[in-house]
Amino acid sequence: MIQHNKTNPFQFTLVRIKLILLIFLTASTLTACSKAVEKKEATNSYQQSASLLTISPEKSYTIARNYLGQITAKQHTSLSFEYSGRISDVLVDSGDVIKKGQLLAQQDTQLLNYKTTELQSQKKQAQAQITLNKANLSRIKTLINDGYSSLQRLDELNSENKILQAQISGLNARINTLQYQREKSALIAPFDGVITERFISNGDLSNISQPSFRFIEKANNEINVGIPRKVASTLVLGQIFNITIDNTTLIDKTKQAKLIAIGQQINTVNRTVQLRLKMLKKLDKGNSYNGQLVRVTIEQKIKKPGFWLPLNAITDGVRGQWQLFIASPTGDSNNRFQLQPATVNVLHTSERSAYINGLSLEPHKIVAQGVHRYVGGQVVKASTQVLANIAGSQE
Secondary structure: OOOOOOOOHHHHHHHHHHHHHHHHHHHHHHHHHHHHHHHHHHHHOOOEEEOEEEEOEEOOEEEEEEEEEEEEEOOEEEEOOOOOEEEEEEOOOOOOEEOOOOEEEEEOOHHHHHHHHHHHHHHHHHHHHHHHHHHHHHHHHHHHHHOOOOHHHHHHHHHHHHHHHHHHHHHHHHHHHHHHHHHHOEEEOOOOEEEEEEOOOOOOEEOOOOOOEEEEEOOOEEEEEEEEHHHHOOOOOOOEEEEEEOOEEEOOHHHOEEEEEEEEEEOOOOOEEEEEEEEOOOOOHHHOOOOOEEEEEEEEEEOOOEEEEEHHHOEEOHHHOEEEEEEEEOOOOOOEEEEEEEEEEEEEEOOOEEEEEOOOOOOEEEEOOOHHHOOOOOEEEEOOOOOOOOOOOOO
16 A cells, blocks of 8 residues: 655745745845945045146246335435534424525524624724825825935835735635624525424524434435345346335335445445435335335345245155155056155245256146145046146245
8 A cells, every 4th residue: 555745835835935045145145245346346446636737847936035124315414503602593393394495593693793893893994004004105105206205114114005905804804704604603404304303492502513403305215225245246226126114015116116326335244235225206204204114125036947836745755855746647548647756955935835956857747735645656636626837936
């Protein structure tokens, strides 16, 4: 008798479940592997972007230096009386604007008047004696012709006449001296200007060595500035310079200064050469004080080949040197570049840029900013960011 095995329905269901789970696990594993491979490939194909800039060689660079000078009046003097005397009148004071020929102060001339009157009286006396002498000479000549007088008397009268003439000449000279002294008792302005200081008052007894006023020429200012000899040797007369007064730069052409003289003497204290500059236009009242400090900007051209680049394009290198990254094309069509470090020398820096040398004198493409994020040999993509071309700029 044949017995047939009956299939258990529960076992059949369990087998189906295991088969489904196996298929699901296999599919999940394959999916995960695929994503890992894709992620790895994406990682391998990513390149960091970099802002690149092409720099071109320059033959020289210009340094703008500020030198401290001061505004000075073209003419300035300490006015004083030529002779001692008592001050009778002071007509001006500090800050007064005066004209050439204007009376500033007056000395008492009463004593001079008395002396002049005395000398004029002596002159009249001598003139009267000359008149008498001439009359005596006429009589003596008549008597000599008639034989009643000697020639000795004639000689005496002639000598007396010469003495009287000499006395009159001496008196005239003394009178002229007093007249000159009387004229100099009035202190007169020698040119248009401004009284900066007054040292006398009515009733003072002035001495020859004592200044009465300090006086400067008005609105004819110059600038005096000392600069190194090497810089002075590069300048030529007629050059125009910008000036700065009270931290305000006067860049208007009508307010710039022109070089009118280069000194030939080196200052023994600070070893500088003195320059004189003339304002192209008179300064306004607020900027025309005598002795006011001024900064004169002088540009000096240095003939050394090199490159201008942004300060952000260089970073600290080894042993105190400076380093930048040169970007060389990789040769593919993906606009990719390989970075190579290069050591350079910084010759000059301005507010935002640097002038360097140490590279071959040909155009180079460099990393313009963020150089600390890159390493040598790294492959980067050129950034689409547009950078200002600062080659040759010193701003």
